[in-house]
Amino acid sequence: MGVDTSSGMxxxxxxxxxxxxxxxxxxxxxxxxxxxxxxxSERRVFSLGQHFT
Structure with missing residues (x-):
């Protein structure tokens, strides 16, 4: 029984x-x-920012 318990654990x-x-x-x-x-998303925002400067 101890073996089964250890095996299960x-x-x-x-x-x-x-x-x-x-x-x-x-x-x-x-x-x-x-x-x-x-x-x-950050690249897109940066890219959009470039268009407005």
Whole structure:
């Protein structure tokens, strides 16, 4: 019974680590998308500003 408990704990730990890694990677993808949109918007604003000077 102790082996089953240890095995179950290890499986839950591994699953938890995988889930955390997956969430972290997803967050990184979302941050990259946000930065890209922000940089694109800033370039457009700068470009528009150039037309009015």
């Amino acid at each position: 290890i499986e839950r730990l591994v699953r938890s680590i995988r889930d955390e890694r997956s969430m972290r990677l997803q967050r990184e993808v979302e941050e990259k998308r946000f930065r890209h949109r922000t940089e694109t």
